[in-house]
Amino acid sequence: MATTLRKPPVADPATAGGSRPRTGARRYWHLYAAISPFYLLFLCFGLIPVGFSLYVSLHRWDGLGSMEWAGLSQYQYLLGDSDFWTAVGNTIVIWALATFPMIFLAMVTAVMLNSAVRLKNLYRFAYFLPNVTSVVAIAIIFGSVFSTNFGLVNALLQAVGLDQVAWLNTPWGIKIAVATLMTWQWTGYNAIIFLAGLQTIPGELYEAARMDGAGPVQTFFRITLPMMRPVLLFVLVVSTVTGLQSFSEPQVLLQTTSNDSTFAGGPGHAGQTMVLYFFQQTFDNNDFGYGAAVAWGVFLVVVLFSIINWRLVQRRGED
Amino acid sequence: MRLSRRGLLRAGLAGTAATTLGGLATGCAVPTGSTGRNMVLWYWDGGLGDTVVKKAKARYGDSVDLQAIKIGGYYRSKLMTTMTGRSHIPDIAGLKGEDMASYLPNADQFVDLRTLGAERYRSRYLAWKWDQGIADDGSMVGFPIDCGPVAHYYQYGVFRKAGLPYDPDDVSAELNTWEKFFTAGERLKKRIPGTYLLSDVNMVFENVVQQGDRRYVDKDRHFIGDEQHVRDAWALAVEAKRRGIVSDLVAGTPDQLSAVQDGKLPSQLNASWATNDIKSGVPRTKGRWRVAQMPVRPSNNGGSFLAVTKACREPERAFQIITWLLDAANQAQGFVDAGLFPSTPASYTLGALREPDPFFGGQITMDVFGPAAQRVEVAYNSPFDVALGQPLKDEIKNVGVLGKDPRKAWNDAMRKCRRIATHLGVSH
Numbered sequence: 001m002a003t004t005l006r007k008p009p010v011a012d013p014a015t016a017g018g019s020r021p022r023t024g025a026r027r028y029w030h031l032y033a034a035i036s037p038f039y040l041l042f043l044c045f046g047l048i049p050v051g052f053s054l055y056v057s058l059h060r061w062d063g064l065g066s067m068e069w070a071g072l073s074q075y076q077y078l079l080g081d082s083d084f085w086t087a088v089g090n091t092i093v094i095w096a097l098a099t100f101p102m103i104f105l106a107m108v109t110a111v112m113l114n115s116a117v118r119l120k121n122l123y124r125f126a127y128f129l130p131n132v133t134s135v136v137a138i139a140i141i142f143g144s145v146f147s148t149n150f151g152l153v154n155a156l157l158q159a160v161g162l163d164q165v166a167w168l169n170t171p172w173g174i175k176i177a178v179a180t181l182m183t184w185q186w187t188g189y190n191a192i193i194f195l196a197g198l199q200t201i202p203g204e205l206y207e208a209a210r211m212d213g214a215g216p217v218q219t220f221f222r223i224t225l226p227m228m229r230p231v232l233l234f235v236l237v238v239s240t241v242t243g244l245q246s247f248s249e250p251q252v253l254l255q256t257t258s259n260d261s262t263f264a265g266g267p268g269h270a271g272q273t274m275v276l277y278f279f280q281q282t283f284d285n286n287d288f289g290y291g292a293a294v295a296w297g298v299f300l301v302v303v304l305f306s307i308i309n310w311r312l313v314q315r316r317g318e319d
Numbered sequence: 320m321r322l323s324r325r326g327l328l329r330a331g332l333a334g335t336a337a338t339t340l341g342g343l344a345t346g347c348a349v350p351t352g353s354t355g356r357n358m359v360l361w362y363w364d365g366g367l368g369d370t371v372v373k374k375a376k377a378r379y380g381d382s383v384d385l386q387a388i389k390i391g392g393y394y395r396s397k398l399m400t401t402m403t404g405r406s407h408i409p410d411i412a413g414l415k416g417e418d419m420a421s422y423l424p425n426a427d428q429f430v431d432l433r434t435l436g437a438e439r440y441r442s443r444y445l446a447w448k449w450d451q452g453i454a455d456d457g458s459m460v461g462f463p464i465d466c467g468p469v470a471h472y473y474q475y476g477v478f479r480k481a482g483l484p485y486d487p488d489d490v491s492a493e494l495n496t497w498e499k500f501f502t503a504g505e506r507l508k509k510r511i512p513g514t515y516l517l518s519d520v521n522m523v524f525e526n527v528v529q530q531g532d533r534r535y536v537d538k539d540r541h542f543i544g545d546e547q548h549v550r551d552a553w554a555l556a557v558e559a560k561r562r563g564i565v566s567d568l569v570a571g572t573p574d575q576l577s578a579v580q581d582g583k584l585p586s587q588l589n590a591s592w593a594t595n596d597i598k599s600g601v602p603r604t605k606g607r608w609r610v611a612q613m614p615v616r617p618s619n620n621g622g623s624f625l626a627v628t629k630a631c632r633e634p635e636r637a638f639q640i641i642t643w644l645l646d647a648a649n650q651a652q653g654f655v656d657a658g659l660f661p662s663t664p665a666s667y668t669l670g671a672l673r674e675p676d677p678f679f680g681g682q683i684t685m686d687v688f689g690p691a692a693q694r695v696e697v698a699y700n701s702p703f704d705v706a707l708g709q710p711l712k713d714e715i716k717n718v719g720v721l722g723k724d725p726r727k728a729w730n731d732a733m734r735k736c737r738r739i740a741t742h743l744g745v746s747h
Contacts, residue, residue, distance in 0.1 A: 060744075062421060062424065062425070062702065063396075063399045063403065063421070064399050064402060064403060064421070064422070064425040064428065065424060065425045077742050080738075081738075082735075083735075143572060143573070144572075144573050147572045147573045147574045148567075148568070148572075148574050149574045149577070149578075150573050150574060150577060151573075151574075166567065168569055168572065169567060169569060169720050169721075170721070171721070255571070261705075261709060264709070264713065267716050267717060267720040267721050268713075268717050268720075268721055269713065280709075283393065283395075283396055284705055284706075284709070285705055285706040285709075286421045286702065286705075287706065287743070290742070
């Protein structure tokens with residue numbers, strides 16, 4: 001990161017001999033102007049709202065009336081709010097339950113796609129399809145799949161002689177259902193990314209391995225997996241960012257038709273993720289100040305995970 | 320044509336500058352409310368009868384262009400954002416009943432309808448509904464659209480088979496206390512195994528709380544969710560669970576719908592608008608349903624309002640349109656169009672509302688809902704009710720669904736409520 005900052009925008013040697021040295025901003029203003037749509041839009045719809053949310057988090061506000069200065073009390077309350085920490089725990093558990101099986105399945109799928117002889121493109125298209133399907137539609141289908149008496153999952157369990165599980169009524173059932181939905185949605189997408197990675201591995205490596213008498217399993221663990229590490233890390237980082245912000249999946253899967261809050265995340269808040277909790281505080285309770293503080297709490301958790309990810313990437317760079 | 324790099328850059332720059340300047344220019348000129356002859360009305364799908372809105376456009380077309388806009392998605396947050404942003408605020412805004420608590424403390428953003436002569440119309444509307452549109456400072460924010468009297472929907476054949484009262488009048492008369500209701504539930508389960516009177520414990524808890532004239536926070540910003548009326552509701556919900564008359568189905572899942580269809584869940588305590596949900600959710604149960612009064616006394620669930628915002632340039636005209644849209648004849652039309660239950664008792668005797676309903680075996684459901692609507696008692700609607708009711712609803716659900724110890728659940732709910740109350744500046 002430091003390398004990108006090291007070069008100060010000094011005058012180009014070619015023009016340095018001129019009468020007046022032009023600074024970077026002057027020399028490159030038209031370039032900046034050309035890319036200005038991005039940063040103007042980012043300023044409007046990114047930076048200003050971010051700054052405003054920080055401002056709101058220092059106030060008490062019902063979203064309509066006047067704001068009342070609250071100092072850091074919203075953050076103080078956040079630290080001791082057991083519901084927030086439950087939501088953090090739920091998010092991480094659901095993320096882990098979704099991501100690790102997803103990466104495994106995506107890798108297996110990619111290896112199989114890579115060796116598929118016929119209908120390659122059809123398979124790729126089919127595996128990508130879940131990712132472009134509306135989450136709401138998927139969640140409604142999964143609600144049926146995981147329903148207690150008529151669900152597909154319980155029908156399978158009973159077919160092999162096991163008991164029914166009330167998936168959407170037990171804390172672990174809820175987490176597994178949400179995680180399964182996310183796994184199903186993202187496996188194909190990541191398989192395509194893995195496939196791209198697989199195709200960059202030179203064939204000579206496999207040939208050499210075969211000549212040395214390596215079997216397919218050994219080849220996979222000794223060649224494919226190490227060569228795929230950067231792609232694996234990329235997938236992990238992207239999954240972390242999306243997984244920590246999961247919202248629609250539990251919201252649609254666990255909403256009920258009764259008067260209940262749609263952001264509660266099922267019995268015992270078992271499926272209430274951080275972002276759902278943020279919505280509940282802001283839009284159910286009209287507590288915009290605290291909602292903004294929760295949003296910053298979410299931000300800090302994501303930053304923490306990003307640092308962990310970054311460290312993993314860095315270590316790779318030092319090898 | 321050859322495009323040089325310099326040319327491209329210039330074009331890009333000019334475009335950006337034009338966009339920015341244009342944005343700035345319009346930014347300075349964004350009107351607070353509507354413009355020209357427009358009279359903008361915001362509502363949501365099913366919030367007003369379509370026929371009535373269409374007629375209003377024609378009727379007032381000489382003086383204003385009534386722009387009735389259906390706002391999709393999360394209605395309240397969109398209205399609040401627009402009002403806070405102070406641009407393009409609608410002249411007339413629909414306000415949902417469950418959101419009223421959050422609008423009323425900000426009554427200064429709306430025109431006080433009393434100043435436009437609302438008092439003249441008061442006697443034509445349900446008194447409790449009228450009062451729900453009035454803020455603490457006495458100013459009138461919302462003009463009544465519809466209401467949602469809660470009644471007891473049940474399946475005639477199942478009740479009959481279980482040896483329970485099955486005629487609507489008998490059900491109203493004989494299941495008129497929670498004790499008798501629960502006893503009926505036990506008999507139902509005994510006679511037809513696998514059949515439950517209640518789908519979940521929250522149905523009991525929330526209906527009992529809604530029946531009362533007090534909820535979780537009172538007018539003096541004091542937490543009353545630990546008092547007898549809530550303890551009673553809690554105890555009844557726990558008792559329903561203990562007596563085994565509550566199913567373990569989740570509302571809205573295919574499991575629940577199929578249980579309703581098979582008569583395993585033959586009863587619901589639900590608002591008048593649930594009629595449409597039942598008709599569309601389990602169409603095959605046509606003819607099997609009847610409606611009776613719920614135990615103890617009717618409660619209300621839902622129902623909305625129309626308000627005139629401060630940005631409105633012609634409040635008198637807006638008020639004129641509102642009172643016409645919501646008079647007894649048009650409310651009857653709203654019931655026909657969108658199932659909006661009228662807040663004008665004069666509508667209840669009109670022919671359109673007294674049609675026998677084949678879905679309910681030819682019953683005239685107005686005979687139940689009409690009297691129910693007039694006997695409703697409502698509680699003070701505090702802006703803190705949602706936040707301080709949620710822990711209780713969560714914990715009673717934990718008792719019902721997860722089998723949590725009721726005593727522990729109550730203590731956990733109280734601990735959370737006290738914490739939230741302190742945070743929100745509600746005394747306890």
